[in-house]
Amino acid sequence: MxxxxxxxxxxxxxxxxxxxxxxxxxxxxxxxxxxxxxxxxxxxxxxxxxxxxxxxxxxxxxxxxxxxxxxxxxxxxxxxxxxxxxxxxxxxxxxxxxxxxxxxxxxxxxxxxxxxxxxxxxxxxxxxxxxxxxxxxxxxxxxxxxxxxxxxxxxxxxxxxxxxxxxxxxxTQGLVYNKTLLARNGLPEPTTGMSWEEHIAWAEQVAKKSRLPGTQDPSADYKAFWVWLRQQGKDLYRGTELGFTAEDVTRWFELWKGARDRGATPTPDVIHEGNATDITKQLVVTGKAATSWVWANQMPDLKKNTKDELGVVAYPGDPSAQWARxxxxxxxxxxxxxxxxxxxxxxxxxxxxxxxxxxxxxxxxxxxxxxxxxxxxxxxxxxxxxxxxxxxDLAQKFGPSPQVPIKGHSKIRSELTKAAENAQYGRATPAEAAAQFIDACKAVIR
Structure with a gap:
């Protein structure tokens, strides 16, 4: 988005x-x-x-x-x-x-x-x-x-x-969650600084108690992937080249395959629906997940599409991986x-x-x-x-900005969505989908 x-x-x-x-x-x-x-x-x-x-x-x-x-x-x-x-x-x-x-x-x-x-x-x-x-x-x-x-x-x-x-x-990136749903089910709110694994475990508990998937699967979301990469000491781009490897993408896809297997995320069809860029279709406001991965400034427009109270925190992991975007x-x-x-x-x-x-x-x-x-x-x-x-609040924790994305960035974003959805639907293993993504990216920047 x-x-x-x-x-x-x-x-x-x-x-x-x-x-x-x-x-x-x-x-x-x-x-x-x-x-x-x-x-x-x-x-x-x-x-x-x-x-x-x-x-x-x-x-x-x-x-x-x-x-x-x-x-x-x-x-x-x-x-x-x-x-x-x-x-x-x-x-x-x-x-x-x-x-x-x-x-x-x-x-x-x-x-x-x-x-x-x-x-x-x-x-x-x-x-x-x-x-x-x-x-x-x-x-x-x-x-x-x-x-x-x-x-x-x-x-x-x-x-x-x-x-x-x-x-x-x-x-900056914002993890928006349904406060009303959590309060109704006596569940804790997510917090800035929780690890990715802690976020998935939290989402699994939300799903078990509320019968609503705890989080949208963001494996197709370049914003989430980018922050995760920076927390691994990598980046989306290095000069005119990719800043990550097929092994990095495989780990990212495997992280979210594990979340899907645990029931922490929606089914692939609903995940696909949440991958739409339209703010009105984000799962946190359509009532199909307790969490969506968006931009912090979209809170007012998200709120217009739901009667529930919403909250927002940073993406999981070290918040210094985020920057003044x-x-x-x-x-x-x-x-x-x-x-x-x-x-x-x-x-x-x-x-x-x-x-x-x-x-x-x-x-x-x-x-x-x-x-x-x-x-x-x-x-x-x-x-x-x-x-x-x-x-x-996050501005106090921001790290240095990365370079501006390279030529072909929009195409690379769409290729990430395609590869992630292949993994989500089981059309490819995480490793196979990662290899497909890397090949597609290299063709774009060649």
Missing amino acids: HPATSPTTGTPAGRNHRTLLSRRRFARGLAAVALAVPLVLGAAGCGDDEAGADGPVKLSVFWWGGEARAKLTEDALALYTRKHPDVTFEKTWQANQGYFDKLATLTAGGDPPDLFQIDDNYLAEYAARSTTLDLTSYKDSGKLDLSKFPESLWQYGVVDGKLAGIASGEN ASMYWSVFRGSKHRDIAVDVINFMNNDPEAVALLGTDRGLPSNLDLRAKVSETATDPAMKLSIQVES
């Missing part, structure tokens, strides 16, 4: 510019970007069209999300215009599905947005093709103030030594004629108190720690306050 997935599930009426392009066409589009960018840069020259110098400036902005996110973003951009009357915006937004196909089409077709939203599935791909502006000089000069960001948060936007994106919010980024097109202004807009949306208050936690917790504290003080939604509190 992608961080902050839930706000993307709505499809904007009348403004959903979906295109369903093949992966091959997407790759061709990015290749075209690599050729097109130098031409655009040549036209743009070395300077920036400052607002007021050559008349009003219209900045194009592109993002994905539902109507709620669109309203918040448009309000923040309108606030910028009130404070900078010579700058207006051409705003385009759509649902998550098809967004990156559309972005590839725009950039390859010579009509790229000046400022666009991106996530870590694609940041490395766009940075590698010099589509994104290196923001390092802006950070160093103070024009882009990241001094209030957790260091690991802004560093999670660095690709090959270049600052390719700025976190629009912070998120960029929920998503803002990036500037390298060939933009208005790149200085685009950077200033990013700075504004992260550091202006009014803008941050408007945007709230829709894209994750505010990156600016001082302003995050103010948002927390004024939050009225109990689920939102809990997600902020959990993230703030």
Whole structure:
């Protein structure tokens, strides 16, 4: 599941510019970007069209999300215009599905947005093709103030030594559980720091006493696998290669085969249902498991789908394996004629108190720690306050951020789901499924 997935599930009426392009066409589009960018840069020259110098400036902005996110973003951009009357915006937004196909089409077709939203599935791909502006000089000069960001948060936007994106919010992995169910059956709540084996034993007891599987099986969930790897001294990626072996994947799949055999998890069909990215289909709210593996900031949207009280803790094991994760980024097109202004807009949306208050936690917790504290003080939604509190508590335990995922990360995620489900359904042993996954990953990154 992608961080902050839930706000993307709505499809904007009348403004959903979906295109369903093949992966091959997407790759061709990015290749075209690599050729097109130098031409655009040549036209743009070395300077920036400052607002007021050559008349009003219209900045194009592109993002994905539902109507709620669109309203918040448009309000923040309108606030910028009130404070900078010579700058207006051409705003385009759509649902998550098809967004990156559309972005590839725009950039390859010579009509790229000046400022666009991106996530870590694609940041490395766009940075590698010099589509994104290196923001390092802006950070160093103070024009882009990241001094209030957790260091690991802004560093999670660095690709090959270049600052390719700025976190629009912070998120981390969250183990969400049904407090009402546990209280009704006199069962203890899970805690941050419990081992994976302790979590599975706890889930088995939940299943025996409540007759509801204690936990969703997360063997197909890259977030859980990634945290588990970091706790083993490994990582998802090392440079441009995988950071793990077939033996690591086998151990991971065997861990969850044992959990299934003990009745701690649902049946494969229900596990498959829980692997869906839609927040409304998470098993903790559909009543098919006591626990789901999601993002901490999704607590408010999960709560909307159940009458039960929910709680959230870190994933099992050492919580220092988790990090200040960029929920998503803002990036500037390298060939933009208005790149200085685009950077200033990013700075504004992260550091202006009014803008941050408007945007709230829709894209994750505010990156600016001082302003995050103010948002927390004024939050009225109990689920939102809990997600902020959990993230703030975990921030004291976070470890260093890993590198941004490599090109092909989204495909590798889908291959993990495929391999894990082969093991879950018994179509392959854990070792066979692990070998299939490794082979598929090598084909992706070759």
